[in-house]
Amino acid sequence: xxxxxxxxxxxxxxxxxxxxxxxxxxxxxxxxxxxxxxxxxxxxxxxxxxxxxxxxxxxxxxxxxxxxxxxxxxxxxxxxxxxxxxxxxxxxxxxxxxxxxxxxxxx
Amino acid sequence: xxxxxxxxxxxxxxxxxxxxxxxxxxxxxxxxxxxxxxxxxxxxxxxxxxxxxxxxxxxxxxxxxxxxxxxxxxxxxxxxxxxxxxxxxxxxxxxxxxxxxxxxxxx
DNA sequence: CCTATTAATCAAATTTTCTTGATTAATTAA
DNA sequence: TTAATTAATCAAGAAAATTTGATTAATAGG
Numbered sequence: 001x002x003x004x005x006x007x008x009x010x011x012x013x014x015x016x017x018x019x020x021x022x023x024x025x026x027x028x029x030x031x032x033x034x035x036x037x038x039x040x041x042x043x044x045x046x047x048x049x050x051x052x053x054x055x056x057x058x059x060x061x062x063x064x065x066x067x068x069x070x071x072x073x074x075x076x077x078x079x080x081x082x083x084x085x086x087x088x089x090x091x092x093x094x095x096x097x098x099x100x101x102x103x104x105x106x107x
Numbered sequence: 108x109x110x111x112x113x114x115x116x117x118x119x120x121x122x123x124x125x126x127x128x129x130x131x132x133x134x135x136x137x138x139x140x141x142x143x144x145x146x147x148x149x150x151x152x153x154x155x156x157x158x159x160x161x162x163x164x165x166x167x168x169x170x171x172x173x174x175x176x177x178x179x180x181x182x183x184x185x186x187x188x189x190x191x192x193x194x195x196x197x198x199x200x201x202x203x204x205x206x207x208x209x210x211x212x213x214x
Numbered sequence: 215c216c217t218a219t220t221a222a223t224c225a226a227a228t229t230t231t232c233t234t235g236a237t238t239a240a241t242t243a244a
Numbered sequence: 245t246t247a248a249t250t251a252a253t254c255a256a257g258a259a260a261a262t263t264t265g266a267t268t269a270a271t272a273g274g
Contacts (some may be wrong), residue, residue: 004216020240045220045221046220046221047220049223057220057222058221058222058223060221061221061222062222062223064221065222065223077221079219079220080218080219080220080221080223081219081220081221082220082221
């Protein structure tokens, strides 16, 4: 049954890859700070986020893309503005209740 | 009250730094695989882990150190052997119940 | 149409992380 | 004591992630 084992390994590998990208997204102080601000403020425009983070637009876009690619934030464009917000479903799926609190306005 | 704000920012910064190092530790497919094996087998010796992971001793030590420095695995030395195991307390503190399952033998 | 605004993308430089092979340190057994 | 075993550490090179400044693309307003 070598094939089945191989298939299982493959799907486990895919699973690990997904978590790898999500943990990578969270594995940065600046991005955790972004997540925290998005939690406190809710849906927020890049142009508002940049001064709050003390970051250039280019750098901020880079980090937002990493969070968005990992599926842990939402993105919405209106006119020339982009608004980002927490994907609470993914965060709840990923993190402990205790840790989710860091990303919840109520805590 | 600028001082208090500064102090809070500082402690939040420290908090983010701690999570950064824990997420960094998990943000790697190989290390997730190590965690998975430690879960299935419980306390495991480096010399047993190396062939299971298909890794050289040096490389494995490097990755184990990252997990251990982040506090998500335990280490115990007996004679010339080192045994590693999951720090379930930290994992439960960090990850969702659903995700912890990946690191639980019962699931 | 022209200009201004906003944000994504690109390329080059820098920094960080990972890999490799060798060395070192500690312990055990002969 | 000597040799063998196990694992940590080191230094150099390779690979990946991040930063920076410039460019591009899309939209809005005059």
